[in-house]
Amino acid sequence: MSSETKGPEAVVRTGGTRPENGSGADADTTSGTAAVPGDLAMTRVLWPFMLASAVGLVPFTVYSTFLVPMAEFSGGGVAALGQLRGLGGLAALAVGTALAPLLDRVRREWAAAGGLAVLAVSAALGASGDLLLLAAFCLLVGAGTAVLNPALTAAAADRFDDDAAAGRAATLITATQSLTALLAAPLVALPALVWGWRGDLWAVAALCAALALYFLLRGRRKAGTETAGTTERPGYLESFRLLGGLPGVVPLLLVAMLRTAAFMGHLAYLAAFYDERFGLAPEPFAIVWTLSGTAFFLGNLLAGRLLSSDRATVPAERLMTFGLVVALAALVGVFFAPALWLALPLTALVGAGHATVAACVTTLLIRRCGSLRGTALGVNAAGMSFGVFLGAGLGGAGLALGGFAGTAAALGGLTLAALVLARVAARSPAPAEK
Numbered sequence: 001m002s003s004e005t006k007g008p009e010a011v012v013r014t015g016g017t018r019p020e021n022g023s024g025a026d027a028d029t030t031s032g033t034a035a036v037p038g039d040l041a042m043t044r045v046l047w048p049f050m051l052a053s054a055v056g057l058v059p060f061t062v063y064s065t066f067l068v069p070m071a072e073f074s075g076g077g078v079a080a081l082g083q084l085r086g087l088g089g090l091a092a093l094a095v096g097t098a099l100a101p102l103l104d105r106v107r108r109e110w111a112a113a114g115g116l117a118v119l120a121v122s123a124a125l126g127a128s129g130d131l132l133l134l135a136a137f138c139l140l141v142g143a144g145t146a147v148l149n150p151a152l153t154a155a156a157a158d159r160f161d162d163d164a165a166a167g168r169a170a171t172l173i174t175a176t177q178s179l180t181a182l183l184a185a186p187l188v189a190l191p192a193l194v195w196g197w198r199g200d201l202w203a204v205a206a207l208c209a210a211l212a213l214y215f216l217l218r219g220r221r222k223a224g225t226e227t228a229g230t231t232e233r234p235g236y237l238e239s240f241r242l243l244g245g246l247p248g249v250v251p252l253l254l255v256a257m258l259r260t261a262a263f264m265g266h267l268a269y270l271a272a273f274y275d276e277r278f279g280l281a282p283e284p285f286a287i288v289w290t291l292s293g294t295a296f297f298l299g300n301l302l303a304g305r306l307l308s309s310d311r312a313t314v315p316a317e318r319l320m321t322f323g324l325v326v327a328l329a330a331l332v333g334v335f336f337a338p339a340l341w342l343a344l345p346l347t348a349l350v351g352a353g354h355a356t357v358a359a360c361v362t363t364l365l366i367r368r369c370g371s372l373r374g375t376a377l378g379v380n381a382a383g384m385s386f387g388v389f390l391g392a393g394l395g396g397a398g399l400a401l402g403g404f405a406g407t408a409a410a411l412g413g414l415t416l417a418a419l420v421l422a423r424v425a426a427r428s429p430a431p432a433e434k
Helices: 039-056 058-065 067-074 078-104 108-126 131-158 162-223 236-245 249-268 270-278 282-308 316-336 341-426
Strands: none
Touching: 039 058, 039 108, 039 131, 039 162, 058 067, 058 078, 058 108, 058 131, 058 282, 067 078, 067 131, 067 282, 067 341, 078 131, 078 341, 108 131, 108 249, 131 162, 131 236, 131 341, 162 282, 162 341, 236 249, 236 341, 249 270, 249 316, 249 341, 270 282, 270 316, 270 341, 282 341, 316 341
């Protein structure tokens, strides 16, 4: 029978069956019988994926950190280079959506190698400092990360047969990304004292190229030891249709997009709010930024651990709803906070709430999508890229129309919509876990 005539249940295996795309599984558990490995044990298995995930965030970190000297070197101006950064989001949206089904049709390692190779080329182009090549840098970084991040997340999940272990592996990758976002700026600033921002980009190019070669050889090694039997794959457009037919998946993807829009819109105007309301200059505001980033990292890490526990008593759907309620209340509360001592903990709660939701969405997509998890994670990454622009745009419109109260209303509305969709996803029948 052709895969085009099969229903979603016939093509998509849910509940812990690993996709047979060559990634394999070195599970320390047998499905449903043993406890999920500890974080340290998982890190020993997943460290190449975690390292590549961290490196993938560095190019844009260099770009943001050294925006002013890069603008002076290129002669393009700070405003022009700041706008070029948006090209990366547009590229991520287009490439992530277009290539999402291919993540289930090629080896995860090869997809990761391709993404890393694109990042290596982009960093080399950016190191030239030419304005046109910096535009190409932004486009290529967006395109490369749109493939790299979902490929790494899916590959990490594929290493384990058990649903809980697979979900925990995926959230470890996302937790690594959030920690890197918190620490990368000082880490790239220190070497730049020796070799400048161009040296940073050349170092990133070399590291990405080395990792790309590693994943390419890793994929070839797995191909050589793999048995011939593989499952039939749905067609390109059929992958989207099957994904849309899985219970609760579309609402989950919309939750991720709207949550990202609300959180990134909040971050886009947070410095301006603290400056206007509390007179916080950029230097002390760095503490607020660190507080938000730390809360997001810890929330993502702890929520992923809770969801993978064999004694977990809170379903992921309920935890996702709780996280959105906390995020909604804290986000609105921040923009109405009359004192700094109240705004600071509310800012931390916004980060923790959104991190919890992010971990729940990733875990639920891994559990519900089976052999289409690569497609789901690719579409999810593309949707979140769109969410960045949506949040910044709506937050700015709210600010123009009603000040920071308008921003709170716009971003709060996005979070409320995500909360409604989270309840829709929670009412959708979940696949039987193995």
